[in-house]
Amino acid sequence: MLDPVSEPTGITGWVVGVMEAVGAPGAGLAIAVENLFPPLPSEVFLPLAGFTAQQGHMNLLAAIIWTTAGSVVGALALYWLGASLGAARIRALVDRMPLVKVEDVDKTQAWFDRHGRKAVFLGRMVPLFRSFISIPAGVQRMSLVEFTLLTGAGSLIWNTALILAGYLLGTQWYLVEQYAGVFSKVVLGLLAAAVVWFVVRRVRGRAKQH
Template sequence: MQHLILTYGLTAIVLLMAAESACIPIPSEVTMLLGGALAAGAVSGPHPNLIAVIAAGTVGNVLGSYLAWLVGRYGGRAALHRWGRYILLRTEDIDRAQDWFVRRGASSVFWARLLPGIRTFISLPAGIAGMSAARFGLYTLAGCLPWTAALAVAGYGVGANWHHLADTLRGPSYLVAALVVLAIAIAVVVVVRRRRRAAVGSTEQ
């Protein structure tokens, strides 16, 4: 996976984030953190703009989410339980996402995007429940954008140490959310300091 990102850059980010949102177990933490590190020029490979990395991750998330929504909408719960194992989709993952959707309603499509694990599967119960495509897309975009942006900015900030942060983020969902917020704060401080140093250097010259 890392090789794909380092070789194909934005294209790989779109495809991997789409696969993750389509319920294939590919960690977005790795994809987006590495994408941010690429944008910072901290690792070898293409060096896309940070905004482009965020956009690529978000587009991939939305596309994959719509694919999962379509599966839920037209395949139904029975089909998921029958065929889900072929894409490593566990019954307990489906049940957990279904319970989350039932308890929180349509807004769960937004909130679940901020939580690792359940964020991957929330599109399925939304499709099963017949949530409209437009409303689903709006909530999905609103939820995916801050998640992908947070990870990309964090990767940009920590640079070559992105893999250490990726390992740290493999914990309980709420802890991960808190760590992402902390990572954003750290990344912002790092970026601001880099710009100040660059500005001071240019002034001295």
């Protein structure tokens, strides 16, 4: 069982219960759901999976395999969402949004055509982008085989690193989340700064036109 001092509650506690009851498939389910709902913390779930494996409630290799499979399943769901929307529908939605231009969609698509493979692979190791990168891949109808392989490879690296860290740290598994949380905050800060910069630039551009 978990150390009573660090025993999690809420959604994290529920995930721990699932992993202890079902084993590695429960960890895979948790990560699949986390891909669909990015606010859920894989930085917590994965080290916990490693710690749960250390406690004998699941096999370590099985935990890595199942969580990677869960990552791929969640990513495929978002890929199909993007494919269902399609480029034409995205353009129509953007055309109705303030401060955003249809040309922005074209630039994004051109960027993805050049860097999509690296974005899908590396994006699996970056908070938020881990989930959202699947949508433009679907919109662009990236090769499904290629998308699956790149997603699986990136997820395997990320999941293995965090699961092994939780396994090796034992009752101090929560230290992984603390350090990974710093990385997440940096990413969120950079994203927020980029959004502010975009809005200010676009508002100034419109002001000059008038």
